[in-house]
Amino acid sequence: MALKTPKEYVESIKRRRPMEIWYRGEKITDPLNHPALKPSLATIMRIYELSHSEKFRDLLTIKSHLTGEICNFYTVPLTKREDAIQKTRLARSLAEILGCCTFRCTGSEAISGLYPTTYEMDQALGTDYHERFKKWLLHVQKEDLTVTAALTDPKGDRKLKPHEQSDPDRYLRIIEKRNDGIVIRGAKVNQTGILLAHEVVILPTVTLPEEGKAYAVACALPVDTPGLKYVLGRWPVDLRVGHDETEMIDVGKKYADHQAMLIVDDVFVPNERIFMCEEWQFTPKLMEYFTAVHRLTAGACKSGGLSLLLGATKLATDSINVSKMSHVRSKMAEMGMSAETLYSLSLSAGFEGFQHESGAWIPNSLLAHTSKFLATILPFNAIRYARELMSGIGETAPSAKDLKNSEIGALIDKYLAPAKEGMTTEDRLRALRLIENLTRGTNWTAMALHGGGNTEAARLMAFRHMNLGKLAKLAEIACGIEEDESKAEELISERMGKIDYGPSIFKK
Ligand SMILES: Cc1cc2nc3c(=O)[nH]c(=O)nc-3n(C[C@H](O)[C@H](O)[C@H](O)COP(=O)(O)OP(=O)(O)OC[C@H]3O[C@@H](n4cnc5c(N)ncnc54)[C@H](O)[C@@H]3O)c2cc1C
Incomplete structure (x- = not known):
């Protein structure tokens, strides 16, 4: 069993079959070298690198309960309380380094959700999903694969169930059952990190009644499976990306994630990769187990993003010499406490979980949904403070190229020079761009609001757990x-x- 190095990861991505990826009306033929994916590649490579770092590897690696060997933390299900606590600490720490999604979290959460669900299905129905799933998992662990999770269907009319939609493909479904597997059709939207992953786990996005059993499907596919088509989405500053190093200053940081629409155009899934096939009655359990882990993480990674935002706010307020003013300190204190509130909810969700008979550790759902609920609210108060405190120039600053231009640069420098000794105008610009990146430049705020479900979904699910x-x-x-x-x-x-x-x- 090996932990991939960043170089080995890149080699493995090069070995994928050509994928059909669209962006701004054109096909991306080389995702490893496309400017729009450059910050995402930096993110995933950094995660592979950190698993070898002396200071970080205790957080990013774990002993596999299947083999006893060390593997990447994102390739195992949670099996004990300490794992849940590790997940919180890992998510927070990585967010403080990257300021964006890790891509690998959702896959690990799909693994944590499927592990107990497939076990229960086998116990109740005499199926062999759990053994299949473990076999696939061993492959993921051995190859240290990046796995993402695809749940969100386009959904069409929200008032109608999947099988009631005018177009039955608005939710992904089984269109054909064969002896050796199934054929699936549909789409999944907002897929984070999928273009630089190895595998995608497809799960239903809602619980299903018996009439909707064709939609009760869980499976894993290599992302380069023929018939999978991708459309990379846009983010507000994507045209700044990758042109050259100066332009990258305007992005605010070198790490980002990406989201793509996945179209599953009649794709064959062999039996060994199918972990649920029409067992609609197990969709509530699958949703519960998945969201308990996914929403624990939602609080943890937003707490890390909030810490990073607070750090950037300190730099921005230093640059105009207001960081010690009393109202500024109060606002920054509140930002810090918001980070700790989310961190504590995430930690306590893991701590207060229970041991499932499959061996999985299931976080406490009520606390996990509460963590997600507050993750849709607290970052937005902090964002308001950060944007207020960085001053209007943070919203309208000239580009790094203008600052470095031989004709106009010196004048920009003269007028925007920070009030803090030792800080350059470029340092100030970088701090402002980091705030911009986190608050309105990339998808961090969208992730806080929608990723893993929005406010209402969290409120509803939390309420179901209140007796x-x-x-x-x-x-x-x-x-x-x-x-x-x-x-x-x-x-x-x-x-x-x-x-x-x-x-x-x-x-x-
Ligand atoms: C940056 C980002 C990253 C993401 N990454 C992933 C990923 O990696 N994998 C993945 O699978 N998904 C991902 N998602 C998708 C995310 O999980 C969904 O966006 C989220 O669950 C909300 O679903 P939705 O977008 O369909 O919005 P909706 O659920 O349609 O919500 C829109 C509004 O309609 C309301 N509404 C919807 N249905 C009803 C109803 N029946 N009754 C009353 N009100 C209703 C909601 O409460 C909400 O106010 C990501 C999203 C974002 C923005």
Whole structure:
């Protein structure tokens, strides 16, 4: 089992079959050398590099519970409380370095969701999904593959279920079952990191009734599978990217992620890569297990992004000598506390999880959804502060090329020179661009709001885990409507250390 070096990763991507990738009306033939993907490539290479770093490898690697060998953390399911805590710390730390998505998180969350679900399916139905899944997982671990997760269907009319849509392909579905596999058709939108990955795990995005069983499909595909088509999306500063080093200053940082639309144009999936095929009754469990891990991460990585934003805000306020003003300190304190709130929710979701009989560790859903919910809110308060404090020039600053121009550069430098000794105008511009990048330049804010589900989805799922009946009972005991006080002890003791606040699917 090997941990790939960045060079080995690049070699492995070069070995992929040619993929059909569209961008601004043209095909990208060489994703490794296309300017629009340059910051994304830097991100993924940095992650492979960090798994070899003496200071970082304890966070980025783990002993596989399947083989006992060291492998990348993103290739294993969570199997114990310590793993969940490691996931939080890893997500936060990487966000502080990269200021964007790692691409590998979602794949690991699909792995964490499928591991217990396939186990339960086999126990209940006598299928062999779990063994298939473990076999595929061993391949991922051995090759240290980057796996992304594709859930979000185009969805069409949100009021209708998948099988009720006017076009049945608005959600990805099975269109043919064969002895050796299935053929699937549909699309998945907003796919993070997929163009530089090795594998994509396809999962349903909603729970399904029996009439919608054709949509109950989970499988893994190499991203270069024939019939997969990609359309790379845009971000506000994408035309600044990659032209030359000076232009890159205007991007704000060298790391970014990308999102692409994935079109699955009648693609064959062999049996050994299918982990759910029409078992609609297991879609609620799959969603619960996946989101418990995915939404734990949502809080953790936004806390890292917030820390980075706070650091950039400190630089920007230093450059105009306001960083010690009392209202500025209060605002920065609030930004810092927002980061710690998200970090704590993520940590506690992992800590308060439970051991599933498959061996998986399932984070506490209520806390994980709460972490995601606040991740859609707290970054936006911090963004408001950062944009206020960096001053208007952060929104309208001239480009680095103008600053470096022999004719106009000296005048820009004269008028925009920072008030802080030792800081150059270029340093100031870089700090402002970093704030711009995080707040409106790339997809960090979109990730906070939508990635892993938006505010309402988190609120709804959190609410499902609040046992109001039980809380009302506790209130009745507290105010004397119910006289038998021992019932309170009974109710509270049931809750200790497990998810019993929740839908009946978690109850044995
Ligand atoms: C930067 C970024 C990265 C992403 N990365 C990935 C990825 O790697 N993989 C992946 O699979 N997905 C990814 N996503 C997708 C993300 O998970 C979805 O955007 C998110 O789940 C919201 O779904 P949606 O975009 O369809 O919006 P919708 O769910 O349609 O939400 C739009 C609005 O409509 C409301 N609404 C929708 N349905 C109903 C209803 N039935 N009743 C009442 N109100 C309703 C919502 O509450 C919301 O206010 C990413 C998204 C972004 C922006």
